[in-house]
Amino acid sequence: MLLALFNINDYDASMVDKSKVAIVGIGETEYSRESGRSELVLTLEAIMAALEDAGINPHEVDGLMRWSVDTSSEAIVAENLGVKSLNWFGDINQAGNVGAALVASACAAIRSNLAETIVIYRGVNGRSGRRYGSGAVTGRRGQGLGAFSEPFGLLTPQHGLAMMTQRRMYETGITSRHFGMVSVTERFHANRNPRATFFDRPLTIEDHQNSRFVVEPFRLFDCCLETDGGGAIVLTSLERAKSLRKPPAVVRAAAQHAYASTRDYTDTAAKFIAPRLWSQAQITPSEVSVAQIYDHFSPFVIFALEDYGFVARGEGGDFVESGQMSWDGGILPVNTSGGHLSEAYMQGMNQLLEGVRQVRGTSTSQVQDVNFSFVDTGIGTGALILEPDIYG
Amino acid sequence: MDKQKDIMIPEPLLMPVIEVEHSFFWESLSKNELRIQKCSNCAILRYPPNPMCSQCQFFEHSWELMSGNGEIFSYVVTHQPTHSAFRDRTPLATVIVELDEGPRLVSNILNISPSEIKIGMKVRVVFQKMDDEITLPFFELID
Numbered sequence: 001m002l003l004a005l006f007n008i009n010d011y012d013a014s015m016v017d018k019s020k021v022a023i024v025g026i027g028e029t030e031y032s033r034e035s036g037r038s039e040l041v042l043t044l045e046a047i048m049a050a051l052e053d054a055g056i057n058p059h060e061v062d063g064l065m066r067w068s069v070d071t072s073s074e075a076i077v078a079e080n081l082g083v084k085s086l087n088w089f090g091d092i093n094q095a096g097n098v099g100a101a102l103v104a105s106a107c108a109a110i111r112s113n114l115a116e117t118i119v120i121y122r123g124v125n126g127r128s129g130r131r132y133g134s135g136a137v138t139g140r141r142g143q144g145l146g147a148f149s150e151p152f153g154l155l156t157p158q159h160g161l162a163m164m165t166q167r168r169m170y171e172t173g174i175t176s177r178h179f180g181m182v183s184v185t186e187r188f189h190a191n192r193n194p195r196a197t198f199f200d201r202p203l204t205i206e207d208h209q210n211s212r213f214v215v216e217p218f219r220l221f222d223c224c225l226e227t228d229g230g231g232a233i234v235l236t237s238l239e240r241a242k243s244l245r246k247p248p249a250v251v252r253a254a255a256q257h258a259y260a261s262t263r264d265y266t267d268t269a270a271k272f273i274a275p276r277l278w279s280q281a282q283i284t285p286s287e288v289s290v291a292q293i294y295d296h297f298s299p300f301v302i303f304a305l306e307d308y309g310f311v312a313r314g315e316g317g318d319f320v321e322s323g324q325m326s327w328d329g330g331i332l333p334v335n336t337s338g339g340h341l342s343e344a345y346m347q348g349m350n351q352l353l354e355g356v357r358q359v360r361g362t363s364t365s366q367v368q369d370v371n372f373s374f375v376d377t378g379i380g381t382g383a384l385i386l387e388p389d390i391y392g
Numbered sequence: 393m394d395k396q397k398d399i400m401i402p403e404p405l406l407m408p409v410i411e412v413e414h415s416f417f418w419e420s421l422s423k424n425e426l427r428i429q430k431c432s433n434c435a436i437l438r439y440p441p442n443p444m445c446s447q448c449q450f451f452e453h454s455w456e457l458m459s460g461n462g463e464i465f466s467y468v469v470t471h472q473p474t475h476s477a478f479r480d481r482t483p484l485a486t487v488i489v490e491l492d493e494g495p496r497l498v499s500n501i502l503n504i505s506p507s508e509i510k511i512g513m514k515v516r517v518v519f520q521k522m523d524d525e526i527t528l529p530f531f532e533l534i535d
C-alpha cells in the first residue's frame with residue numbers, strides 16, 4: 001500500500017489555482033540515433049504536430065519557451081511559425097531537467113494574461129550531434145567552483161549523481177538489483193510502445209546485472225539513451241481549451257524548485273517541491289493513478305518515489321522489485337512509454353507527452369480511469385499534476 | 393589490474409583555474425596547509441568557498457587550518473572515459489572526504505585500487521605540488 005506521508009489536513013488551500021490552464025496539443029518526431037536534419041527542423045516538425053493536434057494555427061501562438069540548452073531560439077522559431085506577435089518567451093537555465101518548470105512558468109503567464117497560447121519545445125540531436133554524456137553540452141573546464149571537483153574526476157552530471165547514489169545506497173540499503181528492476185520495468189513498457197528506441201529489444205535483470213559499469217555504481221542499463229528527436233506541447237487557458245480539437249489535460253498543480261538551504265547530501269529536490277505540489281493539488285500521493293519520473297539514471301526513479309512521498313525513504317527498492325511500478329498490475333505504473341531509459345532521452349519532454357497521453361487515454365500502456373497523472377521532469381526541479389477536464 | 397594503483401604521483405585530469413576570491417585557498421595549499429573558509433561572525437566553516445556566509449550573510453571570513461584527517465563519505469569509479477580529460481586514466485576512483493572538522497572535499501585516494509575503496513575508511517591529506525601555483529589536496533588511507 002502507498003503510505004499517506006502527506007496528510008490532506010496539512011495542505012495550504014491558498015495555493016490552489018483558481019483559473020486553470022491546460023495542455024491542449026502534443027507533438028513529436030520519430031526518435032533515432034541520426035535524424036539527418038537540424039535541431040531547428042526537428043523543433044519545427046514537433047511544434048507543427050502539436051499545433052495540428054490542438055487545432056491551432058501557428059500564427060496564433062503568442063508565447064514560446066524552451067530549455068536553455070536548446071539551440072533553437074524563440075526568435076528563429078517565431079519567424080518560421082509566422083507568429084503575429086510574440087508576447088511571452090524565455091528559457092530556464094539548469095540542464096535537461098526543466099520541462100515541468102517551464103510548464104509552471106507558462107501557466108503563470110497565461111493566468112496573468114501575459115500570453116494566451118504558449119508552445120514549449122525541445123529539439124535535439126543528442127546522439128549524432130553534441131552528446132550529453134561527453135560533457136560537450138554542460139562543458140567542464142576546471143573553472144569557478146569546478147576548480148574544487150573537476151581536477152579529481154567529477155566532470156559530467158552523471159559523476160555527481162553517481163556520488164549521491166553511492167551514499168544513498170549506504171544510508172538506505174538500496175541495491176544495484178533494485179536499480180535494475182527500474183530498467184527492466186521501463187523496458188517492458190517500451191516493448192509495448194512502437195515509438196520507443198528499444199521497442200523490439202527485451203531486457204532481463206540478468207542483462208542489467210551483467211552490464212558493464214559506466215560510472216560505478218551506474219551500470220550501462222542504468223543510464224538514459226542518447227537520442228535525436230523533437231517534441232512540443234501547447235498550453236492555453238482551460239476556458240479556451242474547451243473549444244479546441246482534443247480533450248484538455250488540465251494542469252491541476254505545477255511547481256518548480258531549485259535550491260533549499262536545509263538540504264542534506266542525499267536529499268533530492270523532490271523532497272522540497274513535494275509539500276507545495278501536493279498542497280496545490282489538494283490530493284495525497286496515494287490518489288495518483290500513474291507517474292512519469294525523470295529517469296536520466298534509474299536509481300533516481302526510486303529516490304523520487306521516496307522523496308515525493310509515494311513510499312517511505314528506503315522502501316522504494318522493494319516497491320519496484322515487487323512490480324508496483326509496472327503497467328501490468330502495479331499499484332503506480334511509472335514511465336509507461338519506456339522513459340529516458342528505453343523510449344528516448346528528450347530531457348523530460350517524454351514525461352510531459354506521456355503524462356498527457358495518460359489523461360487522454362492514448363498511451364500504449366494505458367492505465368484505466370486516470371484521475372491524476374503525475375509528471376516529474378528533474379527529480380524535483382519541476383513537477384505537475386495533470387487531470388481530465390472535470391470543471392464542466 | 394587497476395591502473396590507478398600504478399599512479400603514485402597523481403596527475404589531475406584538469407588543472408583548476410584560480411579565481412581571485414579563491415586565491416588564499418590555493419596559496420595555503422602551496423604551503424602544504426589545508427585551510428577552509430570560516431565565517432568571522434558565526435564561525436561556520438564553508439567549502440567550496442563562497443563570498444557570503446549562508447547562515448548570517450557576513451562577508452568577512454578567515455581561513456581555518458584543518459587537521460587534514462577525515463573519512464570517505466562517498467565515492468564513484470569512472471570506468472568509461474566519457475570525457476576527453478580521462479584519456480587513459482580509467483578506472484579512476486573519485487571520492488568525497490568528510491574532514492573531522494566537517495567540510496567535505498572532492499579528491500582522489502592515493503595508492504589504493506578503486507575496488508578496495510569503502511565508505512567510512514579513515515584518510516589523511518597528502519599535498520602534491522603540480523606547478524608553481526597549484527598544489528592539490530589528495531588523500532591516503534590511515535593504517
Ligand SMILES: [Zn+2]
Nearest residue numbers: 431434445448
Ligand atoms: Zn556566519
